[in-house]
Amino acid sequence: MIERFRHLLAIEPLSAAQIAFLLDEARPFQQMQTYPLKKLATLRGKSVVLAFFEPSTRTRISFTAAAGRLGADTLGLQAESSSLKKGESLADTIHTLEAMKPDGIVIRHSSSGAAEFVAERVRVPVINAGDGLHEHPTQALLDALTIRDRRGSLDGLAITILGDIVHSRVARSDIHLLSKFGARITLCGPAMWLPRELDTLAPGVRRTTRIDEALEGAEAVMALRVQEERLHEPGLPRDEYIRQYQLSRARLARACPGALVLHPGPMIRGLEIEPAVADGPQSCVLEQVTNGIAVRMALLYLLIGGTGSLEDLSHASA
Amino acid sequence: MLLLKNGRVVDPATRTDARLDVLIDGERIAALGPSLEVPAAELVDASGWVVAPGFIDLHCHLREPGDESSETIETGACAAARGGFTAICPMPNTRPVNDNASVTRFILDRARAASLVRVWPIGAVSAGSRGESLAEISAMKDAGIVAVSDDGHPVATAKLLRQAMEYCRSLDLPLVDHCEDSSLFAGAVMREGPRSVRLGLAGMPAATESICVARDVQIAELTGGRLHVAHLSTAESLRLVREAKRRGLGVTCEVTPHHFTLTDDDVGYDSRFKVNPPVASRQDRDALLEGLADGSVDAIATDHAPHEPARKEVEFDRAPFGMIGFETALALALEQLFHSGRIGLTRLVELFATGPARVLGIARRLAEGEPADLTLFSVDEPWTFRAHESASRSRNSPFDGREFRGAPMMTIVAGRVAFRR
Numbered sequence: 001m002i003e004r005f006r007h008l009l010a011i012e013p014l015s016a017a018q019i020a021f022l023l024d025e026a027r028p029f030q031q032m033q034t035y036p037l038k039k040l041a042t043l044r045g046k047s048v049v050l051a052f053f054e055p056s057t058r059t060r061i062s063f064t065a066a067a068g069r070l071g072a073d074t075l076g077l078q079a080e081s082s083s084l085k086k087g088e089s090l091a092d093t094i095h096t097l098e099a100m101k102p103d104g105i106v107i108r109h110s111s112s113g114a115a116e117f118v119a120e121r122v123r124v125p126v127i128n129a130g131d132g133l134h135e136h137p138t139q140a141l142l143d144a145l146t147i148r149d150r151r152g153s154l155d156g157l158a159i160t161i162l163g164d165i166v167h168s169r170v171a172r173s174d175i176h177l178l179s180k181f182g183a184r185i186t187l188c189g190p191a192m193w194l195p196r197e198l199d200t201l202a203p204g205v206r207r208t209t210r211i212d213e214a215l216e217g218a219e220a221v222m223a224l225r226v227q228e229e230r231l232h233e234p235g236l237p238r239d240e241y242i243r244q245y246q247l248s249r250a251r252l253a254r255a256c257p258g259a260l261v262l263h264p265g266p267m268i269r270g271l272e273i274e275p276a277v278a279d280g281p282q283s284c285v286l287e288q289v290t291n292g293i294a295v296r297m298a299l300l301y302l303l304i305g306g307t308g309s310l311e312d313l314s315h316a317s318a
Numbered sequence: 319m320l321l322l323k324n325g326r327v328v329d330p331a332t333r334t335d336a337r338l339d340v341l342i343d344g345e346r347i348a349a350l351g352p353s354l355e356v357p358a359a360e361l362v363d364a365s366g367w368v369v370a371p372g373f374i375d376l377h378c379h380l381r382e383p384g385d386e387s388s389e390t391i392e393t394g395a396c397a398a399a400r401g402g403f404t405a406i407c408p409m410p411n412t413r414p415v416n417d418n419a420s421v422t423r424f425i426l427d428r429a430r431a432a433s434l435v436r437v438w439p440i441g442a443v444s445a446g447s448r449g450e451s452l453a454e455i456s457a458m459k460d461a462g463i464v465a466v467s468d469d470g471h472p473v474a475t476a477k478l479l480r481q482a483m484e485y486c487r488s489l490d491l492p493l494v495d496h497c498e499d500s501s502l503f504a505g506a507v508m509r510e511g512p513r514s515v516r517l518g519l520a521g522m523p524a525a526t527e528s529i530c531v532a533r534d535v536q537i538a539e540l541t542g543g544r545l546h547v548a549h550l551s552t553a554e555s556l557r558l559v560r561e562a563k564r565r566g567l568g569v570t571c572e573v574t575p576h577h578f579t580l581t582d583d584d585v586g587y588d589s590r591f592k593v594n595p596p597v598a599s600r601q602d603r604d605a606l607l608e609g610l611a612d613g614s615v616d617a618i619a620t621d622h623a624p625h626e627p628a629r630k631e632v633e634f635d636r637a638p639f640g641m642i643g644f645e646t647a648l649a650l651a652l653e654q655l656f657h658s659g660r661i662g663l664t665r666l667v668e669l670f671a672t673g674p675a676r677v678l679g680i681a682r683r684l685a686e687g688e689p690a691d692l693t694l695f696s697v698d699e700p701w702t703f704r705a706h707e708s709a710s711r712s713r714n715s716p717f718d719g720r721e722f723r724g725a726p727m728m729t730i731v732a733g734r735v736a737f738r739r
Contacts, residue, residue: 012516089628089631089632090632090633091631091632109633111633111634111635111636112517112518112519112587112634112635113517113518113519113586113587113633113634113635114633116586116587117587117633117634131518132518132519132635133518133519133520134517134518134519135518166515169518172516172518195515197510197511197512197514197515197516198515200512200515200516201512201515201516233504
């Protein structure tokens with residue numbers, strides 16, 4: 001009997017088989033999102049702490065919806081009102097939350113490694129909803145689900161990720177995930193956000209600072225959010241970024257016909273992406289949002305539901 | 319009287335490596351020779367042990383005054399004695415900063431009260447270590463400092479560094495610089511490289527250190543002063559120091575046990591591995607081992623930096639830099655340098671005793687009439703370091719649970735046994 005999988009802290013330690021299993025588990029929940037009545041009683045009586053130490057709207061709402069639609073209660077902790085602001089340590093805050101006897105903890109935190117830090121200190125399952133610049137595993141899972149639905153499979157996908165790669169936890173999780181399925185991943189962005197060390201993250205990664213070259217032959221294109229504060233730190237003048245790296249309709253024409261357009265949100269129209277692309281037929285942005293709920297329901301069901309069907313994930317708790 | 323029987327006396331200063339007995343009378347070495355017989359003396363069977371001139375740690379933090387929950391001069395001195403050190407040099411970044419003679423005297427008073435190992439304070443270069451104007455260096459020297467440093471930060475400007483080195487030259491004091499051009503990174507918490515990118519932790523490139531070493535070496539040349547590079551951690555910094563030495567400049571350097579043992583591949587989100595300068599790449603680490611072996615490095619220094627557990631047990635990017643190091647220093651040096659065959663015992667003792675003494679401009683040798691400061695150690699003694707058993711008030715060691723071969727067996731300071739294993 002292998003040790004049971006308890007947490008989802010990162011994509012990196014998972015195998016392709018484990019990821020495929022998770023995506024398969026999400027399928028029924030995906031269908032459920034189209035039903036008029038979306039509530040199950042599967043996790044009735046269970047509660048999940050949403051410990052968001054960093055402001056978040058969409059991920060937080062997505063987890064709230066996912067838990068709610070499974071019948072679980074959510075206990076919230078928000079950055080603005082959190083005891084962290086009063087100087088309490090993360091360890092103390094998390095012990096306090098655990099003492100409220102939740103069945104799982106979802107954590108979002110601005111420090112890389114925070115989810116692992118918490119997982120080492122509590123007995124309940126921990127789901128990483130984004131830790132610093134490190135990983136955002138549920139985002140990568142929903143991206144993969146979206147791509148798989150549209151394309152039929154993830155195998156050998158040619159994908160281009162655009163923007164501030166080095167400061168993106170979404171990019172890291174996506175790179176790890178897609179690489180495990182043999183994807184050819186092209187990273188593109190301003191040189192200072194594209195250090196050569198990115199090549200060592202996973203097999204199949206290449207970098208280029210030239211967007212036209214990056215988009216050539218891409219089957220999927222993901223534009224990352226450009227954080228305004230990065231543009232000032234000192235980064236790149238906003239107009240310079242738009243001129244060089246905005247995903248526009250003209251540029252998208254270089255990709256494969258019908259190439260998928262993804263964006264993890266929140267999206268700043270007119271900066272990293274042209275409105276016509278964001279709203280165009282190739283855009284999967286809203287499907288990503290819906291799939292996010294399905295993926296998170298599957299995870300909560302597997303980790304908190306205690307169904308015993310987790311052996312396949314046993315190595316993922318590293 | 320204390321008679322150390324049958325030890326292997328290793329002293330680089332006198333080029334001794336022989337089975338000899340050492341007789342200590344009061345605070346001094348009374349005799350040194352084969353088969354000494356002194357019926358009145360207390361006997362110590364040192365067979366199987368190395369008897370070396372007392373180890374000196376050029377770089378540590380004792381936190382007193384100001385942060386006594388992390389360490390006190392007494393607990394730090396006790397940990398130092400257990401690590402085989404007979405003299406330690408605490409950095410001035412206490413609260414208040416050791417930038418005037420009264421703080422220096424306070425430190426020395428507390429050290430005398432603890433009466434364990436010699437404490438040789440390092441004074442601040444600038445008032446409050448703020449990098450603006452010079453501290454009261456001559457007054458501190460008269461009170462007992464052995465060097466100056468704004469450790470924790472580099473000397474802020476080239477102009478201040480020049481003034482300080484010129485002034486210290488006239489006082490015959492070395493200036494110890496923490497070399498780091500912090501304008502090259504913001505909020506970095508580890509060495510920049512594949513590992514930092516993978517972990518999503520802000521990294522500082524290796525050049526952060528060597529840019530500053532290059533500046534310092536040129537100021538040393540300009541002023542003719544004595545520059546000692548603290549906790550040197552990169553191949554390029556070492557190249558600059560080697561080059562400076564070749565040109566006859568008064569430049570020396572130290573390397574810490576964690577920098578010659580760990581690499582950035584060992585770093586995860588465990589804040590016990592967070593230290594400044596950060597542990598380096600494998601190539602840099604290998605260059606340090608080479609420098610330790612070939613004589614380019616003058617001393618092994620611990621940079622013992624205690625932090626009370628609550629402050630260190632936080633998210634990696636929020637944790638303070640630093641690790642405790644007194645009690646594991648010799649064992650790590652034996653592991654990485656001696657048992658691996660890189661250096662012999664004479665060079666090992668040079669790195670811990672005569673090398674640091676030379677940096678401070680003092681003589682340290684095992685000879686009749688000299689102060690009886692001795693470190694006795696075994697190269698074979700098996701043991702496991704347990705941080706919770708440390709004499710330090712803090713527990714922040716990445717080497718907790720590590721198994722070692724070789725340990726300090728007895729630390730003798732001014733003829734008194736400060737530690738016996």
